[in-house]
Amino acid sequence: MNDYGKAFALMRDAAQGSWRDYSRHAFVEGMKDGTLPHEAFLHYLRQDYVFLIHFSRAWALAVVKSETHEEMLAASRTVNGLISEEMKLHIGICEAEGISQDQLFATPERAENLAYTRYVLEAGYSGDLLDLLAALVPCVMGYGEIGTRLASQATSETYQDWINTYAGEDYQGACKAVGELLDSALTRRIGADFQASPRWYRLCRTFRTATELEVNFWQMGLTP
Numbered sequence: 001m002n003d004y005g006k007a008f009a010l011m012r013d014a015a016q017g018s019w020r021d022y023s024r025h026a027f028v029e030g031m032k033d034g035t036l037p038h039e040a041f042l043h044y045l046r047q048d049y050v051f052l053i054h055f056s057r058a059w060a061l062a063v064v065k066s067e068t069h070e071e072m073l074a075a076s077r078t079v080n081g082l083i084s085e086e087m088k089l090h091i092g093i094c095e096a097e098g099i100s101q102d103q104l105f106a107t108p109e110r111a112e113n114l115a116y117t118r119y120v121l122e123a124g125y126s127g128d129l130l131d132l133l134a135a136l137v138p139c140v141m142g143y144g145e146i147g148t149r150l151a152s153q154a155t156s157e158t159y160q161d162w163i164n165t166y167a168g169e170d171y172q173g174a175c176k177a178v179g180e181l182l183d184s185a186l187t188r189r190i191g192a193d194f195q196a197s198p199r200w201y202r203l204c205r206t207f208r209t210a211t212e213l214e215v216n217f218w219q220m221g222l223t224p
């Protein structure tokens, strides 16, 4: 099992069935055995490019909500990783399919996509760094877990590029860094015994809602 820190493991366990629905969604299992229709994958990837634009904005908001130099570094590195690394996967695959970067950028945003990223942004606008991180973490860590699992269990090479991106050292390193950021941000603001704080329940609820929005995102991927 991946180790992405203490708080993430607690929040994931609190989200129970929702986490399972997210990390083992039919879309994911279809990438694992190669049965996911190519059309659905491309549709998902185009939506995910738009997702990453707004997700990068949300991580930029984490720079705004930071209270230490370390927090600013961790958040700005994540912004950079999203914009200059992760989005390359989307641009590269789409280019090979004859979809230009301009076309990709102009992809009409589906409602499930919009709901998710604006929920995350709103958690950040109306709250502090902890509220924002609780909404950001399911996305980052979920793909880290899925990538690692598919790298060891995939029975088809069809979606290998996608799997390797999320199972790879760079992405896994980013997950670890975000796990450390979450643990240290919680400790700084509400103490080492953060799960005993009255805020903990609300943070777990935000985490679970974001997880449910991830389930809807996979479902949207199955319906081009």
Ligand SMILES: Cc1ncc(CO)c(N)n1
Binding pocket: 048, 051, 052, 086, 138, 139, 140, 143, 214, 217
């Ligand atoms: C919907 C979604 N969640 C998480 C990630 C990982 O960054 C992604 N690319 N897309």
